[in-house]
Amino acid sequence: MSVDGWNTLLVLGGIRSGKSEFAESLVADAPTVRYVATAPEGDPEDTEWATRLAAHRARRPGSWTTEETAADPRRLADVIAGAGPNETLLVDDLGGWVTVLLDPAHQPADDTATIAELADAVRASAARLVLVTPEVGLSLVPTTPLGRAFTDALGATNRAVADACDAVVLVVAGQPAWLKPAGPPPQHPAVPAQAGPGQAGAPAVAPGTVNGTAPEESLPEVLTPAVPAAPAPAPATAGADWAAPTMALPMIATGLVIQPGMELPMPDDYAGPQAVDRLATLDVAGGGLGVLERVVGFAGATQGTPTPAPWGSVRVLLLHGDHAGGASAGAVPGESLRRARQARTGKGALARLAAENGASLQVVEAPASAAIEDGPALTAEQVESALRYGWRLAEQAADAGVQLLVLAACGAGTEAAAAAVLAATAGAEPPAVLGRVLTEHGQYDDAAWMVRCAAVRDALHRTRRSPRDAKDILAELGGGDVAVATGLLLGATARRLPVLLDGPVGVAAGMVSRDLAGQARHWCLLPDHGGQPAVRLAADVLGLTPLVDLRLDLGEGATALATLPLLRSALALAAGLPAHPSLRDGEDGGNDEGFAEPEPAGPGPATVEPEPEPEFAEPEPAGPGPTTTGPDEPVSPGRRAD
Structure with missing residues (x-):
């Protein structure tokens, strides 16, 4: 989770201002959250305080884990510093932390140094971090020495942590006011899909610019996952609506029910072939669109029309989730996190290509995956949460008017996880579908490749007696990014939203989604296999024929964006092309569009009427005789006719 591109956030607010609820809403859509509780239990006789703590606990979802730091205030900095890049931490709150810090049991203590250690840990945090704290700077100065010591220490803590955080928000009466940076981040307008230089409605483009802006300013619209609204209680007659064309899934108190055998929509069986057949009637000089006819057929089927339009609103979903153990052998530590942060700031190859295509970019944090050779990559609860998370991402895109999704991923060990999924679902041999490991210096690391193969082999041996259904494969082998991608494909299918796949994570999710809803693969298009053996095999099994063979190696999703202008x-x-003149029913007198019959050069009528043909007349006989010939006279018997 990241708030508008910021990784660490401080939420300020007064008593009962709604600051805790606001902070919880920011991380409600994260697959897993570690809740760090700082407040002490308090006096057992204080029932009001116990009630407050119980209310806080009741609001936390069951997938969250809670960690207490009240025993030692210095431990909070250690917890923050030790959190990984795929973790989400919610610290609530710093007021309780200062209370423990000032407790006589921890004195004498260097409070200033402890606060500085906390600020340093926040500044260097690799995790997504939200901290809640009371704002005491607007209240009266306490009349007791202990009260003044508390406000002084909390004020110093708030200043130090606010300086270390990427963003600061003040909640007043439930309304957030952003203090750092001032105001929301600038939104970059989307580039029109079809308007270009010289076209109607296209702005003038100055030399040396990209899409009307300077190269350093051509950035995509970077989005963050929105907080989904709580599902409304289903009415008593909701069961009859499950068979509606939207194919809405049943809901329970915990959210979506994603299960095998779901009936989701299929593309239009008639519109796709009709769109391809229509291409043969167009007025083109050559033989047509070649392999790009499949794009027209795909768009016609998914849009439900024989004349599909180019995709206008496009959203790139970049899944970031690392895999531990041998699956990530040879990966540079922290490289995937750097790529994700680079995308959040609108930089890097993927962000630049997104800006060129007028596409928005959304970085999605997937839960970290454990070493598959030692045990399951995820728990069953994490799989369910990740599936629902991906589904909601697709729903949010559809609600925002997005017409096409591009599925991308960046994470250490994704290739090995995809190879393990293919081995479990398609019976592939891991060495045959696991590509070689290329180092940052452009050299092949065959030792790291062998470690990855061994990790996949050991994982398959460990799970040889495990069931091979979709959720088991995600839990044992696939991990967080493949699980989120699977939910995303299912959610896109339910909302009739086509998806461009590009890379091992996307095709591995396509393989897993077959057992949950076989319709999902029909809403996917694979522009290029990228020379990756895992993608080639999965494409063959899923029936997805790559359109081009560019062999670009710019990261997952980049090839799809590079080919998107061609598809559009x-x-x-x-x-836009008209039908061939020979197929028009007498339009414009059989002439091409805009052609007029020329006026005659000399005098005479403007038009020449055709002369009527003469009627046929019996010719006059050349010799004497009657002008008409009657019927022959009968010949009597015995008389020869002359």
Whole structure:
């Protein structure tokens, strides 16, 4: 989770201002959250305080874990510093932490040094971190020495942590006011899909600019996952709505029920072939669109029309989730986190290509995956949470008017996890589908490749007697990013939203989704296999024929964005070209569009009427005789006719 591109956030607020609820809403959509409780239990006789603590606990979802730091205030800095890049921490609150810090049991203590250690840990945190704290700077100065010591220490803590955080928000009466940075981040307008230089409605483009802005300013619209609204209670007659065209899934108190055998929508069986057949009638000089006919057929089927339009609103979903153990052998530590942060700031190859295509970019944090050779990558609860998380991401995109999703991923060990999924679902040999390991210096690390193969082999041996259904494969082998991607494909299918796949994570999710809803693969398009053996095998099993063979190696999702202008061009031609003149029913007198019959050069009528053909007349006989010939006279018997 990241708040508008910021990784660490401080939430300030007064008593009963709603600061805790606001902070909890920011991380409610994260797959897993570690709740760090700082307040002491208090006096057992204080029932009001116990009631407050119980209310806080009741609001936390069952998938959250709680960690107490009240016994030692210095431990909070250690917890923050030790959190990994795929973790989400919610610290509530720093007022309780200062209370423990000032407790006589911890004195004498260097409070200033402890506060500085906390600020340093926040500044260097690799995790997604939200801290809650009371704002005491607007209240009266306490009349007791202990009260003044508390406000002084808390004020110093708030200043130090606010300086270390990427963003600070003040909650007043339940309304957030952003203090750092001032105001929301600038939103970059999307580039029109079809308007170009010289076209109607296209702005003038200055030399040396990209899409009308300077190169350093051409950034995509970077989004963050929105907080989903709580599902409304289903009415008593909701069961009859499950068969509606939207194919909404049943809901229970914990959210979506994602289960095998779901009936989700299929693309239009008639519109796709009709869109391809229509291409043969277009007025083109050559033989047509070639392999890009499949793009037109795919768009026609998913849009439900023989004349599909080019995709306008496109969203790139970049899944970031690392895999521990041998699956990530040869990966540079922290490299995937750097790539994710780079994308959040609109930099890097993926962000640049997204800006060129006018696509928005959303970085999604997936739960970290444990070493598959030692045990399951995820728990069953984490799999359910990740599936629902991906589903909600697709729903949010559909509600925002997105017409096409591009599924991308960055994370250490994703190739090995995808190879393990393919081995479990398609019977592949891990060495045959696991690509070689390329180092940051452009060299192949065969030793790391062998470690990855061994990790996948050991994981398959460990799970040889485990069931091979979809959720078991995600828990044992796939991990967080594949689970979120699977939920995303299912949610996109339910909302009739096409998806461009690009890379091992996407095709591995496609393989897993077959057991949950076989319709999902029909909403996927694979622009390129990228030379990766895992993608080639999965594409063959899923029936996805790659369109091009560019062999780009810029990271998952980049090839799909690089080919997107070509796909849009094919759809624009298919939708905009007229029919061939020979197929028009007498339009414009059989002439091409805009052609007029020329006026005659000399005098005479403007038009020449055709002369009527003469009626046929019996010719006059050349010799004497009657002008008409009657019927022959009968010949009597015995008389020869002359």
